[in-house]
Amino acid sequence: MVAKHVFAQLIYDENDQPVEAVYVGQEPFYVVNDKGFRRHIPAESIDRQIFDAMIELIAGHEEIISEQAAKMLGQEDPFSVAMIATQLKNISQQFQALQTQGIPDEARAYLGMIGFKITINVHGEVLEIHQPGIIDSEDDE
Numbered sequence: 001m002v003a004k005h006v007f008a009q010l011i012y013d014e015n016d017q018p019v020e021a022v023y024v025g026q027e028p029f030y031v032v033n034d035k036g037f038r039r040h041i042p043a044e045s046i047d048r049q050i051f052d053a054m055i056e057l058i059a060g061h062e063e064i065i066s067e068q069a070a071k072m073l074g075q076e077d078p079f080s081v082a083m084i085a086t087q088l089k090n091i092s093q094q095f096q097a098l099q100t101q102g103i104p105d106e107a108r109a110y111l112g113m114i115g116f117k118i119t120i121n122v123h124g125e126v127l128e129i130h131q132p133g134i135i136d137s138e139d140d141e
Helices: 043-058 062-073 078-089 091-101 105-113
Strands: 020-024 027-034 037-042 117-120 126-130
Touching (some): 027 043, 037 043, 043 117, 043 126, 062 078, 078 091
Antiparallel strands (some): 020 027, 027 037, 117 126
């Protein structure tokens, strides 16, 4: 099965320009315009950095997130909450599936509309993940 661009349409370069998602053969790449030179960066590398950053945000909050997710789904029974919590605790094992399935287009569009945005440099390093509603710990003081 062909891998997907998991976070396509949500990634921007340092100049706030959208990064293009392309395939070279069956391999997904993000293309960053580096002063006219089109740098092809393997999508897996960037997607993995973003996924790992999201896992860090979830770590330690699985219980609260699972309770809220169950509430949103109308499944507030203890079994549903436990099932969601188990999935969150094992989320690091889900990257492979995410790569092959991708994020549904509707979900990606929604993330973009609410202001979710990733900024990378020309080397494919994630510089910032902007998530509306998330307060930086430095700002909490």
